[in-house]
Amino acid sequence: MLRTVDRVLLGLLGLVLLIAGGSVLAIGLGVRPPSWWPYEDQHDVLLSAARRTRWRDEGWWWPVVIAALAVAVLLALWWLSAVLRRRRLAEVLVDTGDGEGAVVRGRALESVLVTEAEAMDGVDRAEVRLVGRRGEPGARVRLVLEPHGVPRDAVRRLHGEVLAGARTSSGSARWPSTVRIRAVKHPPERVT
Missing domain, CATH: 1.20.5 (Single alpha-helices involved in coiled-coils or other helix-helix interfaces)
Incomplete structure (x- = not known):
């Protein structure tokens, strides 16, 4: 949503500045402006002395x-x-156990977490977005459950298996996560 608003506002601001700057440049080069334009020739000033000093006192x-x-x-x-x-974590620092560390791409870790979450019983689809900092990552998870899926079981397995594995492999003491669940919507079927 913010990206759309950002693009629209930048586009409108750019268009206004382009029209205003282009028209001032064109008038300065001697192009005859339309009759409704506030400046008539290239020797007009944008702000007269009276307009500039009107409210000064x-x-x-x-x-x-x-x-x-x-x-x-x-x-x-x-x-x-x-x-x-950044809305997404680009990379995660992983403890390799030998005193050194490794860096894992955030998208790769997200892909692994999605695959593991979708493999759970009762989960139709999953989306994972890593948030936080490199050394202290977290996750925002969206699960779409199948009709037979139980939300409590899905969240318990997600925290106990999927996110616990990510927490262990990254060496983080905690892995804060937000889970949003909704049920899959199937088209209605006619019963005869």
Whole structure:
């Protein structure tokens, strides 16, 4: 969802900046603007002296300008941090038992965990996403259970077998995980 909003906002902002910059550049190069455009020729200024100094002597003007710019900077920083933050763990540090360590790709470990989770009785599909840090990974798991699957048994086996194996192989003392379960939806069948 955030990726879609991000792309739409960037696209709109880019389009506005492209149109505004392109039109100012075109007018500066001597292209005749349309009649509705606020600037008529290449010698017009974007902001006249009267417009620039209109609110300067008002007591509220500068605090409002500074507050608006501060909010804009904070929103831009929040947006940048949301874009740069990784949603998935790229690699996991694994204890090899000889005092050294190895690095395992996050997607490979996710694939193994999905395969093991889907092999459990009563599980139709599974999705695993690694979260956390390299040395202290965790998992977000989504299980789709078959009609005969029991949620309590699936969670117990997931924690006791699948995630316990990942915890042991990574050498982590804990492996925090979130499990979401839903039942598989089958199309209705006509009974005769």
